[in-house]
Amino acid sequence: MAYVKVAVFLRTNKFNEKTISSIDCLSGSQFFDFFVLANETAGELHFPGVKKISHTVETVCNEIEYVNNEEEMILYSDALFKFIKNRLPDYDYYIMVEDDVHFVSKSSLLIDKIVIYLSDNNCKVDLFASWYRDINSTKEYARWSDNCFKTFNLCVAIFFPLVGLSSRAIDQLDKNRELENANPDRERHLVFCELSVPTALRVAGEFVIKDINEMIPNAYSHDTFKFGLPELLDSQKLTRTGVEMLHPVYDIKGGIAKHYHHAEHTGEIEAFLKFLAEIGKPLSDPVIADFALRALIAIAVRSKKNSSAIAS
CATH class of the missing domain: 3.90.550 (Spore Coat Polysaccharide Biosynthesis Protein SpsA; Chain A)
Known part of the structure; x- marks a missing residue:
C-alpha cells in the first residue's frame, strides 16, 4: 500500500x-x-x-x-x-x-x-x-x-x-x-x-x-476526551480507559495549579485538599507542599472573613 x-x-x-x-x-x-x-x-x-x-x-x-x-x-x-x-x-x-x-x-x-x-x-x-x-x-x-x-x-x-x-x-x-x-x-x-x-x-x-x-473505533470517549479539569500525567487512571487518547492531561505541577485555580474560583478549597491527598505523593514533595499551604491559607482567610461578618 x-x-x-x-x-x-x-x-x-x-x-x-x-x-x-x-x-x-x-x-x-x-x-x-x-x-x-x-x-x-x-x-x-x-x-x-x-x-x-x-x-x-x-x-x-x-x-x-x-x-x-x-x-x-x-x-x-x-x-x-x-x-x-x-x-x-x-x-x-x-x-x-x-x-x-x-x-x-x-x-x-x-x-x-x-x-x-x-x-x-x-x-x-x-x-x-x-x-x-x-x-x-x-x-x-x-x-x-x-x-x-x-x-x-x-x-x-x-x-x-x-x-x-x-x-x-x-x-x-x-x-x-x-x-x-x-x-x-x-x-x-x-x-x-x-x-x-x-x-x-x-x-x-x-x-x-x-x-x-x-x-478508528474507540479512539476516544466523550467521558475522557473533553473540556474540563485535567488528569495528571502519572495518574493510574490513564491506563484504565479502553480508549486510545485522553484530554486534558497535564504534567504534575501544571495540573495541580489548574485544579487549585478552579478551587479558588469556586470556593471548593476542601475538595482541592482531598484531591491533593488522593494524588499519593508525600506532603514533603515541593509542589504538593506549596499548593497545600496555599489552600490552608485560603481557608484561614475565608474563615476570618466569615467570623468578621458574623461579629458585625
Whole structure:
C-alpha cells in the first residue's frame, strides 16, 4: 500500500514533562513526519532532535491577514494550518495535536492507524476530529453559534485537541476566512474554529467529514476526551480507559495549579485538599507542599472573613 503523505505537528508554548511525553510518543513513526509547532511569543523554546516550526503572535498576524491579535490566533486556530502549509506545501494531510492530548499506548499507534485508514484507495476524507455533531441551538457555544447560524444558516461542531485536514480543505477554509474578514459586519460573522471549520466544509458540499471514532473505533470517549479539569500525567487512571487518547492531561505541577485555580474560583478549597491527598505523593514533595499551604491559607482567610461578618 502506498501511504498518503502526512505532517503531524504538536502545538505547544512550553517545554515540560508533558510536552516531552508527547514528543516521545509522536517521534520516529514510519507513517508520518513529525514537527513541533512552537509558539515562541514568550521566548525561544528548545526541543533537541525534533524539527521545530516557530511562530509568534506577530509572525502569524503578519502572514495571515484575517488574524489580528493573540485572541484571534486562538479562536481561529485553523489559521495555523495555513501557516504550516505555507512552509510545508507538499503534504496530503496535516494533523494538529494539542500538547494536553495523552496517547494511552505511549506511542504513535493511534496516528499510525489514522494514516493507514487515510491511505485506503477507497477513502476520501477531508476533515477528521472528535465530537463531530450538528448544533441545533444558539445556547451551545453562545455568541459563536449565533455567528455561525448568521454566516452559514447552519452550525456544525468539532472538538479541536486533535484535528486533521486535507490539503484542499485547508485551501477552502483559508478562502472562507478571507471572505469573513472582508465582510463589513466582520464581528458578527467571524466564527470560532470549532464551528467554522466543519460548517464551512459541510456547506461547500464536496468535502468528507468524519468523527475519529468512525475511522478508528474507540479512539476516544466523550467521558475522557473533553473540556474540563485535567488528569495528571502519572495518574493510574490513564491506563484504565479502553480508549486510545485522553484530554486534558497535564504534567504534575501544571495540573495541580489548574485544579487549585478552579478551587479558588469556586470556593471548593476542601475538595482541592482531598484531591491533593488522593494524588499519593508525600506532603514533603515541593509542589504538593506549596499548593497545600496555599489552600490552608485560603481557608484561614475565608474563615476570618466569615467570623468578621458574623461579629458585625
